[in-house]
Amino acid sequence: MKEGGEKKMNEKIDKYEIERIENNGKHFVKVYNNNAKKEYNRTLHYFVFRKEQEREEWITNFKKSVQNGLDYKTEKKAARMNFKNPAQTGDILQSSWGYDQTNVDHYQVVKVIGKMVDIQEIGSETVPGSTQSHGMADSVRPVKGRFLKDSKPMRKFVKSFGDNGYCVTIASYTDAYKVSEDSQTYRSWYA
Secondary structure: OOHHHOEEEEEEEOOEEEEEEEEOOEEEEEEEEOOOOOHHHOEEEEEEEOOHHHHHHHHHHHHHHHHHHHHHHHHHHHHHHHOOOOOOOOOEEEEEEOOOOEEEEEEEEEEEEOOEEEEEEEEEEEOOOOOOOOOOEEEEEEEEEEEOOOOOOEEEEOEEEOOOEEEEEEEOOEEEEEEOOOOOEEEEOOO
16 A cells, blocks of 8 residues: 555556556556557556446456457467468469559469469460550450560568468569469559
8 A cells, every 4th residue: 555545456468567556536547568668658558437347347358459469469370380382383373553554463383482482474465355445454364384584583472362362472562362374354554
């Protein structure tokens, strides 16, 4: 018991410290982030409640939220550890990207290495009869085995996508997803 009738109780969950304070009939809670690099960033929450029950409900919800986050991280880590690379040599990947235009690039898996793949860019061809009347858009499909002249294999990590699919990150603005050899995709060059 501190002077002025103040009473404190602490508990910890993960990186957080929860401090319950009672002072003159008021119920306070302070939550600290013990991983904060600077002392002034350490206090995360500071609330006053009219009733002890309201404070306890808030603390219970906060602890559930933290535990849900911990469970989510554990599940994601387990999924990464148990991930089996579904890629096969010869798979076709496609990325679509652009602003005011739609660029479509195709890649072929040339080698599978653990949880990674080596991919190399391949050409595309216009689907006959798909050119728009304005001449600035059409549909394209990949041409398996037609590697672009200056393309070189790129090693990429494989990420799970959907139930049985996968993708790889090509650049910060696009990922490439597995598609069938006869897939057709809209492309435009309005810019």
